[in-house]
Amino acid sequence: MKTFFPYLFLFAGSAAQAQESKPIPTIDDALKKYDFIQGQVVDNKDTIIYYLKNYQKKPTKLVVYIQGTDPNPIFSYSQNKGEYSVSRWFGDDYKLLDSNYTYAIIPKPGIAGIFDKSKLSVPKEYQEKNYLEYRVKQIDLSINDIIKRHLAKPEKIIVYGHSEGATIAAPLALKNKSITHLGFWSGNVLNNFYEFSLFNRIESLAGKQSDSLAHQHIMGIIDWYSSVIKNPNLTDIDQMGYTNKRWSSFEKAPIEYLLKLDIPIYAYFATEDESTPIETAYLLPIQFMQNRKNNLTFNVCIGCNHSYEKEINGKKIKLWPNVFEEFLHWTDHKK
Structure with a gap:
């Protein structure tokens, strides 16, 4: 996760006041548009929000996605010629799941809700709580609540994170014993x-x-x-837009967490990654062999960038959906 010159998507902690008669979109509008529901966990004075793909019948399988570095919202709205439109800041992976699955995403601290895309700044709560231990707690409590309230006889709990999300997913999998499969995608190894x-x-x-x-x-x-x-x-x-508390919480090399896990791990990297050096990625299979562990699947996207895009005949091809489908298929054969 290279953050030397990060490009931050900045957004406001509160929505702008309406200037037109048409109502500003709410989080309920966003959830309805994408067919998600909202859940929450109260932990002392802290309320943790999660968003879950809606379902007709309680599913038996859960997929949890952990976002990368930037403080992006989950939902936002914009206005053009007096008309509002609602957007989501995550991909189509959830659309590839059948009715046996549901899909969850947990917003970063201070970023629950829906935001005006034209008035963006980083909330204070994000800076105060954006560190590894808090992020692990957020997602751990959310997973436990989803299992309790939304799943029927849980069969599979899949967690995958990309970039910084991968480095959160590794210690999370050590903490939450319900997780059955881990996707470690383009996270820093050292x-x-x-x-x-x-x-x-x-x-x-x-x-x-x-x-x-x-x-x-x-x-x-x-x-x-x-x-x-x-x-x-x-x-x-600091000058990078983060805090010492955030940096110090990620001090331990993610490979140390991964080597302690016994569940199946699907590690995925890209050779043209501008944010995570492919050179350190190859340490993973070496270290797993050195420690006589065989729960790692290691794959590399040749010629791909950090987002798994590859240029073919002058055109950028998005391979992320293929990666996700391969990952999901892999979970069916790894126990």
């Missing part, structure tokens, strides 16, 4: 700061910057890491 440094060395080898400049950048990253560990709970926002 410590973030090491992988940031690695990208600089790769750029040097490719002739995109000199060795001396790469070294200078790497030493700056090491100084940055040092400042984080000296003040690990600092919630001031």
Whole structure:
């Protein structure tokens, strides 16, 4: 998960006031449009929201998707010539599931609800609670509530995360024993700061910057890491748009969580990934063999970028749906 120069989708913590007579879309409008329902879990003074694909009969299988790095909403609305339209910020994976499944997505802290796409800024609650332990708690409690309230005789609980979502999914699978299958997609395998440094060395080898400049950048990253560990709970926002509390919570290399798991793991990476170095991804199968573990399936999308897009004859082809279908098929054969 390369976050050297992240492109943040920023959004407001409250919807704009209506300027026209037509009502502003609500979260209920969004849920109705995409046929989702809303659930919630109250944990002390904290209310955790989740969105679940609607169902006619209680399903037996659950798929949970964990988003990547950026503070994106789940639903938003926009206005054009006086007409409102509602959008979702997640893909079509849920449409590929049959009636035996339901699909859940848990918004990041401060990002539940629907937002005006034209008035965007990062909510304070997001900055305060955007760290690994909180995200794991959010999703863990949501999964438990869904199992209790919405599933009939649960057969399969599938969790897959992409980019930062993968690095959350790994410790989540250690905590929640109901999870039966894990998708670790394009998450950093080693410590973030090491992988940031690695990208600089790769750029040097490719002739995109000199060795001396790469070294200078790497030493700056090491100084940055040092400042984080000296003040690990600092919630001031840094030049990257995140907090020390967020960075320090991801300090442990995800491979350490993965090696402790015994459930089937589907790891997927891309060779042209601009955010996660493919070079460290190959450490996964090596380490699993070294530890005599055989619960890892390791696949790579040749020529694909971070979003699993591949250029063929000058045209970008989206392979994400294929990856998801392969992943779902894999869960049917791995126990």
